[in-house]
Amino acid sequence: MKDKILLVDGHSILNRAFYGLPDLTNAEGLHTNAIYGFLTMLFKVMDEEKPDYLTVAFDVSAKTFRHEMFKEYKGTRKPMADELREQVPIMKEVLTAMGITIIEKEGLEADDILGTLSVKCESQDFDVVILSGDRDLLQLATKRVKIRIPKTSKGKTEVYTYYDEDVVAQYHVTPDEFIDVKALMGDSSDNIPGVPSIGEKTATKIIVEYKSIENAYAHIEELKPPRAANALKEHYDLATLSKELATIEKNGDFPFELSEAKLENIFTKEAYEWFQKLEFKNLFSKFEEEDKENSHDINLKVVEDKKKALEIFDAAKKVPLVGFALKENYGISLCYNEQTYVILGDYKDEVEKLFSSPTQIGAFQIKDISKELVIHTSSNLFDGIIAAYLMNPLKNDYTYKDVAREQLNLMLDEMEPQKDLGYEAYTAFHSQPILEANLKQSNMYELFTNLEMPLVLTLDRMEKAGVMVDAKELEEYGNELQKSISLLETDIYKEAGEEFNINSPKQLGVVLFENLGLPHGKKTKTGYSTAADVLEKLAKEFPIVDKILEYRQLTKLKSTYADGLAHFIGTDGRIHGKFHQTITATGRLSSTEPNLQNIPIRMELGRRIRKVFKAKEDYVFVDADYSQIELRILAVLSKDENLIKAYQDQSDIHRITASNVFNVPFDEVTPLQRRNAKAVNFGIVYGISSFGLSQDLSITRKEAETYIENYFKTYPGIKKFLDTQVEQAKENGYVTTLYHRRRPVPELSSSNYMQRSFGERVAMNAPIQGTAADIMKMAMNQVSDELEKQNLKSKLVLQVHDELLIETHKDEVQKVKEILVNHMEKVVDLSVPLEIDIHVGENWYEAK
Template structure:
């Protein structure tokens, strides 16, 4: 090696496990199609790319610990085994991370008997001797001891959900910690660090340790002046535990002269974005990182079979052949080139993908003769054939085409959702990769992508159906989810009428009330401030007004709802602030927000989603009708603006206590079943049993508390959660829950059984076979496991309620159509159906609702649907 041949060149040294660990705990859990946890790898790569762009180094090396006893910990046998074990979800990502780095051509260094910080410490000193500028990236502040004028330590930290990086040269360490990098070791040795197995000296914390080292420079010098040390408590501790202090210093000191093979030339950065790395990123499903690569996805052999059709006679032949095929995959290619992203859904067609065999894959282009209308008519005709038509998002397709044989339609999106309801979103390329081992390159021309999408729809139909059969969800798909697609489509097309003038008036009234509240809040505070600013609000409440329970954080006092709700009964200003927040939310989200969704026909045509929630519940967007705050009267009033057409009324049907009834059925608890069979007041009965009070003497408060227990049990409520809900002690809440389970022992056995089933199988299921995977049950994190247990208790109940509501919707819709009625379903929210009902059809609609809703499932207890009607949703409810 030539003398100082790396002069003024820069090397980036990364503490591999430290950055992986930080990413793992800083990013929500992610898994790829193979079930591999990927959040730590994803976070590591994002931090890596950020620092590479900022530093632009010529050399890069990542150091990893070898999880075997290291030299430093072998010196002190008592401490080497006390490290917190690595979470299993993180452990499985470590070898994959190394494979990804190797695929990117990044030098990895690891050595048995040496920790990563010893490797980094040695390389940083070697690099400095070579005249290099060294950048060390680690989440471990121990490495601050390496800082010099040529060695910069960069420590990433998460602030308000974003990663920021703190930089430390030697002077920065001195400025922030009052000690030099070398003295930093002694501070760490005195105060100890349980996360890094450094015991420290009992009774000496960070402030005292810093003060001692600032004054004496080292542990050894402090010990030689131990009689002079202040405070006396610290002097006594150091005198008694000097051997521990020395041991801690040895543990805290990074080895900067370790012996391991390494040449700086090996760390030279080349092309990180290799073909091999690209394939890893695809496998890990890091789609938003693929744009960094200037490589093509490996061509799939099927591309040779793609055929572009531009002539009408050729198109006719393709559609004729397709009509005789067992299955046809259809994909629509939108002409989005000259359309703003906001209006992509409204773009016209530029082509249609059709696939019905391994060598029958076509892209049929629009032209002067083959117009968009022509192609859509041909696809509509195809739905009358004997072929199964497989598409992605059938409901969206029905905005363009009619489907003549719903029973011959397969929605790939819905099937994929059923198989993995935890995935936040599915795209065609996800399904191609996960189920067909097919990679669709993001950079392909649109016409090729459309062929791939059509082929994916064709192939996926068989694969997904087989998977549904294997998971025992084929009947759920065929009898509930697919028919529901058409029911929801009808509801979206129908929409619901809005009284725009009333909405405007409602918004104006809210605005007046908000202004009035503002003045009252300012009068009580005796100052004006921004009520919507948590920082300003915190200062006013907890400093100026000196209210209790102020919790100060780095960004100011917390003004979260749970804190303010505790103060509200005793402080009028707080109750007015809570009311102000509710009204402001109502105004922005509903009074002002709903107006944006009113179409030219005076109706809102919202979107009902069946592939979003993990439990199977339907959700709604544009607008979200399920979050209207109906517990407060002003919130309920928004329902007044939802009105029926002239000559119609609203009939509202709402399941009564459906989840508790399902709990009674699934648990088989005789006492609970008997109460429902006798049509008794379930909450009063529970109160009587739990509080040992005669039924006739149960107070309203006892009934309310029993109601909270009844519904809380369904959601796996803890004694802490119940104590918060009822404002009682945790001990009292625990006693309530214990008495509940004594009253209904079948419920306890059932819930415990669901948790046990979930732990053994990794999922729970509803009585209709809907699966809800629960990876949290095998988590190494206690909070995650506890969450998983609550999910295991609740999902079979909530999921079954969702299934029953879906069955009811399908049957109600069919009955309305089969009888030729003009009434139609317009809204579904949780356990409630709203029917826009022709006045002459009210009685028959009520009969249909009662029949279909109450007989949607055969339970051991009766299903009850409560009905009402009115000239607005408010009146009908």
């Protein structure tokens, strides 16, 4: 069998991968889709071809010209996207780490290098495979040189194969003649001018008949069609120039030692580290087992003897740190003193004693562990998932294996449960010092220990307590919604003049924009857009659209809440939802099973869902809601004197803003002006643009610009603060809250204007929203702890954004109110006062 060499067109494959795959970024915000696509394509072809040698050729720049005289023909090639450009040097480093030979030479394009190598290797009796996304390389095909070109269709990529005979079969010309076809038709993206008025079909027909441009020109008088003959006659010099440009160099001068391209094991330790950094989990299986574990020896012992197990627990209470993992039905795992144990049997009491000892417990998802245990303090707990989330809040699906990979260079595949349990404890133990050091270096250790870890126990109490839901009233609410939905359906059909599927965007688009002839229809590949922003512009003028929007709201209410909530009611009549502290990038909590953060409150029928949430017998709900907390935080962070004074004087912020923005005396501000000023106040917090404000207030963009300008004149410190946040985010790559929580802003480095604009809004808002989230978490911890400390019957059961809900015994209402005031309003000392609104009711609706 002859030796085989695989030659790869580096920029070409990167470019194809970049545009063929959705955008991917790693934890550091580095774009990785081109690298990932390149590697998967390379591995696919390597598996199929099994080459003995491998070389990747790159252009020194995006593309060079083969001769100075051709510089005037610059074509219309688009500049390389920034997100692709940043991946090129990383790609080269990854290939170098894999021991793969890279060749690039000033003055030579990659295809010149490939052309030269293909001739040289074929002459040395090698089989040659060239991988490229560029059809130009087909001119290199011979009986021994195979061209592989990936093509994507309907989301699936196939790699097509071309020897010389395949080129003839596909394009009706030989590889050499293929050059002439390209020269005639031209390629603006490849800086080849071609002959005006001659396309691919005509170019192919000419070369099939005359074999070359020169011969076609020699028979110019008989050349058909006449238009092509005239074009070639007039632009023959352009044709010959194009041919020279299209011809790949086969005798390039650059150093190359074939022995250096010999393939060894490309899945090296250095390559593995790159794959970890780039987060290419799907490619980890390429590495050999001994490389995966990277010298981490778990030293696992399975313990079934009770006496031995108790000795292990006793010893664990005397060491500084223990890695801990628990899996129901599979045992308990402890790691300390470089030894990992999996203990079989029921040792709940011993575990609780361990958690109450001075030993620091490193573990993952401690809130889930606490479901099986009674844990009284978080002071000795270290949750590696929460620590990893703080370091990278853009990633919200951490597992212990992610931490093992990122912190220990330890790649773990699926394994049997006991071994998996052991590795979890092992990872918890060994990653804890690294994560702690990272938190301290980034100034987030106090945030972790004083806020996030205590919150684990607070959320655990809330989940265990749950909230009662009246199933019968929920069913009645659903029936009422269905009646309203049916009436709306009838009205919509009547106004449309026909029945159709209102839930089908395609059918709805046809009815609105074709049958009824409504304006502003935007046709897409799948039909007219019926997105909310499109319909909202039409709702005021066309009643049918307003009814369709209401129909959508009601059907969502019914499916998500009236029907959806029923699935989550437990046997005790209560919903025990899950609260998550590692999901949002800003630090806000989120909830699932069900999601109670998104209960609609703008429409009365939506607010009424809160009536089904009831306090149990002899209890009421006490609801406390922060008043304008984000605006108050904006005042604190911006240090704007006017806004701070307004809050210190307990003035009506929205009326003050209206007075200044609309240039009217304070006492003459109308309710509409105050509402508009309120929209400006809260819009500024979210980095609203003049366009966004104009849409919200139904005013012209110029009016919106004037509002914003007047706003910043009123509060000059805010403008300075927001601008500074964007500048710092660009410089540091992240912004921080008042309590040092970081929010990375990789969007600011995007070449896409919309992405950069989004990044600017994030940079402005994240410190405000994140600080509000931090303060709310502090308040939750203090309120929950105080309820426990005073041994009250009342329990914290829900948190939604700026609101806390306490299921309160009727005898404890006054105490609970005092606790809420003391620990929400006085949780932190700021330059402006925090205020809460407190309401009491039998159900959540009444308490709100």
